[in-house]
Amino acid sequence: MYLKGENISFGYRKDDLILNNVDISLGSGEVLGLVGDSGSGKSTLCKILAGYEKNYQGTVSIDGKKMPSNAYNPVQLIFQHPEKAVNPRWKMKDILNEGHVVSQDVLSSFGIKTSWLERWPNELSGGELQRFALARALSPETKFLIADEITTMVDAITQVQIWESILDIAEKLNIGILVVSHEKNLLKKVCHEVICLSRINNAGLYNELAFRDMQNASLGGMVPE
Amino acid sequence: MKSEVMTNIIDGSGSEALLKVRDLSLSFFQYTSGLRQTELRIISNMNLEAYSGEVLAVVGSSGSGKSLLAHAILGILPSNSRLSGSMEYKGQSLTQEKKEELRGKEISLIPQSTTYLDPLMRISDQVTGSVEKKDKGLMRERQRDTFQRYNLRPDVGKMLPHELSGGMARRVLVSTALMSSAELIIADEPTPGLDERSLDETLRYFKDMAKKGCAVILITHDIEAALKISDRIAIFYAGTILEEARIEDFTNEGENLRHPYTRALWNALPQNRFQKMEGHQPMQDELNGGCVFFERCSIRTEDCSKDIPQLKRIGEGLVRCNNVS
Numbered sequence: 149m150y151l152k153g154e155n156i157s158f159g160y161r162k163d164d165l166i167l168n169n170v171d172i173s174l175g176s177g178e179v180l181g182l183v184g185d186s187g188s189g190k191s192t193l194c195k196i197l198a199g200y201e202k203n204y205q206g207t208v209s210i211d212g213k214k215m216p217s218n219a220y221n222p223v224q225l226i227f228q229h230p231e232k233a234v235n236p237r238w239k240m241k242d243i244l245n246e247g248h249v250v251s252q253d254v255l256s257s258f259g260i261k262t263s264w265l266e267r268w269p270n271e272l273s274g275g276e277l278q279r280f281a282l283a284r285a286l287s288p289e290t291k292f293l294i295a296d297e298i299t300t301m302v303d304a305i306t307q308v309q310i311w312e313s314i315l316d317i318a319e320k321l322n323i324g325i326l327v328v329s330h331e332k333n334l335l336k337k338v339c340h341e342v343i344c345l346s347r348i349n350n351a352g353l354y355n356e357l358a359f360r361d362m363q364n365a366s367l368g369g370m371v372p373e
Numbered sequence: 374m375k376s377e378v379m380t381n382i383i384d385g386s387g388s389e390a391l392l393k394v395r396d397l398s399l400s401f402f403q404y405t406s407g408l409r410q411t412e413l414r415i416i417s418n419m420n421l422e423a424y425s426g427e428v429l430a431v432v433g434s435s436g437s438g439k440s441l442l443a444h445a446i447l448g449i450l451p452s453n454s455r456l457s458g459s460m461e462y463k464g465q466s467l468t469q470e471k472k473e474e475l476r477g478k479e480i481s482l483i484p485q486s487t488t489y490l491d492p493l494m495r496i497s498d499q500v501t502g503s504v505e506k507k508d509k510g511l512m513r514e515r516q517r518d519t520f521q522r523y524n525l526r527p528d529v530g531k532m533l534p535h536e537l538s539g540g541m542a543r544r545v546l547v548s549t550a551l552m553s554s555a556e557l558i559i560a561d562e563p564t565p566g567l568d569e570r571s572l573d574e575t576l577r578y579f580k581d582m583a584k585k586g587c588a589v590i591l592i593t594h595d596i597e598a599a600l601k602i603s604d605r606i607a608i609f610y611a612g613t614i615l616e617e618a619r620i621e622d623f624t625n626e627g628e629n630l631r632h633p634y635t636r637a638l639w640n641a642l643p644q645n646r647f648q649k650m651e652g653h654q655p656m657q658d659e660l661n662g663g664c665v666f667f668e669r670c671s672i673r674t675e676d677c678s679k680d681i682p683q684l685k686r687i688g689e690g691l692v693r694c695n696n697v698s
Contacts, residue, residue: 160536185568186540228565259653273654275434300565303434303594304641308649330568333597333643 149176149211151223151292151324153197156206158189166192167204172343174292174324179315181335182328184345190328193345194294197326198225210291220247224285228297230277234269241265244280248287258283258313275306282314286321293318294326299334311338389464390422391588392446392557397421397458399441399450412455414657415441417612419458420684423557423588428579430591430599432638433609434654439592440485443561446590447482448472462557481555485562485592487542490534497530500549512552519548522578524571540567547575551582558582559590564598576602596638608635611655611665614684617691631692634666664694672696 153172159165166189174180184190195201197208199215208215210222227233234243244250244265255262258279269277278298285293293314299307315338318325329335335342399416415438423429433439444450446460448469460467462475476482491499500519501512520529523544534542547563560579564572580602583589593599599606600623607617616632623630626646627639637650652669663678664670670677674696682695 183568186543186571187538191539271656273434273437273656276653297565301562301594303432304596304638304643305650306434306653307643308641308647312649330572331597331643332569337643337647 149291149324150174151197151208151210153193153208154206156193156196156204156208158192158196158201158204167196169206170345172197172326174326176291176324177319177322178324178341179318179339180324180326181339181342182326182345183330183332183335183342186330188345190345191296194225194296194326194328197292198223198294200225220287220289222289222291223294224287224290224292225294225296226278226281226285226298228300230274230281231269233281234277236269238269239265240267240269240272240280243269244284246284250283250286254283254286254317257317259309275302275310278302278310279313282310286317286323290321290323292324292326294328296328297330300329300331307334390461391425391463392421392423392467392590393459393461394419394421394442394446395459395461397442397445397456397460399438399445399457400455401451402453402455415612416445418681419612419614421590421607421614423590425556425586425588426583427604428583428589428591428602430593430603430606431609431614432593432596432599432606434594437609437654438612439609440561443482443559443590443592446472446559447476447480449476478553479555480557480559481550481553483547483550483558483560483563487534487537487539487546489546490542492534494533495530496532496534496537496545500530500545500552515552516548519551523548523574540571543567544571544575547578551578555587557588557590559592561592562594563591564593564595572598573601597642597644608632608638610634611660612657613665613681613693614691615666615693619689622690631687631690631697632666632694633670633672637669666694 151174153170156167156170157165158167170193172193182190192201196204199208199221215221215223260279260283264272264276299310302310314325317323327335327339397416397419398414400412400414402410403413405411419442421429421431431439431442441450445456450456462471465471497516500516516530517527520527525541525544525548529537529541529545537545543563550558558579563575567575576598579589579591591599591603596606600620603620605617605619606623608615616630616635618630618635623639627636630636630639640646640648641650650669655665655668661678663680664673664682667673667677677695682693684691684693687698
């Protein structure tokens with residue numbers, strides 16, 4: 149199964165394209181890294197792939213089929229700030245089980261304690277909330293995860309814990325992950341392959357995706373000067 | 374008694390600190406159900422010293438309350454908070470009036486969240502706004518220079534905050550703080566979301582500021598960023614500082630580090646061993662009066678669960694553990 153974005157162009161203003169004919173493809177079970185300068189359109193691309201942004205040109209498809217608009221979205225986006233992705237007036241158990249009941253398996257593999265379910269969002273730390281955000285995203289229909297800087301705000305130990313859990317579950321469920329991060333060392337540890345969203349000329353167009361194999365990569369050479 | 378001991382330990386170093394924080398504790402009052410109030414303790418017995426010409430990093434996970442340290446120093450805590458302990462700036466007690474007088478002038482904050490920008494104000498007005506409007510032209514020129522240094526296009530000045538990307542907004546915040554001539558700069562998570570080039574540049578600029586004689590307190594969860602420019606690193610965990618180590622101690626497998634948590638943190642970095650440690654940082658209601666690291670510690674003894682260990686000096690660093698020497 150492949151999630152494909154083809155010829156995607158997008159600009160927040162008419163005269164200023166952020167993405168220009170970008171192609172991207174993510175397979176089931178694949179862990180793909182995405183790097184790029186800030187402002188190069190990484191988060192915008194994520195939003196388009198997950199269906200948050202509608203006014204783009206080009207197509208997003210899964211195995212050639214357009215994304216369903218009414219059914220549960222098989223592409224789930226996880227944000228950098230989990231505290232902004234939850235309702236502060238709901239308890240964690242309600243947040244978690246809105247829409248579908250998350251299995252005990254998923255909960256325990258993310259290290260979510262049963263006692264945390266009775267807490268309010270402001271009683272949990274960023275790392276703990278992020279685990280909830282991830283567990284919530286893993287419904288039976290979920291086929292792809294887009295992780296937009298999801299461990300940027302947590303400490304190194306929590307980062308290892310979270311990534312071990314995700315990779316473990318993704319492998320079990322054959323889920324494809326797009327990992328957006330500035331941390332090259334992290335990408336080297338978790339990804340199979342990394343691509344780069346880069347600025348091509350000074351006119352503010354970003355349009356090339358460079359593919360490299362992680363096995364023979366020092367990522368340092370990838371980001372264009 | 375306790376604070377006397379502390380003073381003796383910490384004053385081992387020679388020159389006078391620009392900012393001294395002693396036994397700082399901070400708690401919040403919260404309504405739980407109806408009118409019932411609880412006190413939530415965020416910071417307990419924190420000691421810090423910032424020296425001119427040095428970068429001190431305070432490293433801890435997000436949500437652990439380290440940003441509130443910055444807010445406490447600047448006097449911008451909300452009214453339901455209670456602060457105890459003492460702070461001294463240039464040898465004088467730092468009272469609320471003093472804080473209000475100094476902030477934005479001698480003490481400058483680079484805030485954590487990009488939501489600190491006014492959504493309805495053009496960027497250039499926000500950036501120059503932190504300086505007195507004696508000479509608009511000069512300010513504009515300085516703004517242009519600063520923007521150029523941070524790789525911000527000149528037309529960014531005319532934009533509104535929602536038009537910026539995360540990294541751009543952060544660079545705008547850094548520029549804003551650098552427009553004033555502050556002596557103490559508190560940078561609260563200035564790095565997340567910056568690409569490597571901008572990150573290195575931002576960090577280098579903090580280092581430059583320190584070289585020019587500023588004291589810089591870098592509050593961050595990003596130990597890698599801290600390692601690049603700091604002189605000392607203080608490890609913040611569950612509301613207190615577990616270890617303060619010189620930068621040279623962070624090498625190899627972390628054998629020069631004293632506290633088991635610092636060592637685990639070092640080994641968890643992706644460029645080191647990417648090694649996991651079980652457990653999570655305790656929440657305030659899970660603390661039982663003993664060492665805050667007790668649950669996860671590999672070298673704990675029975676005594677550790679009875680009392681919070683004192684901060685003691687070992688070699689060049691400070692550490693809060695009974696079982697290291």
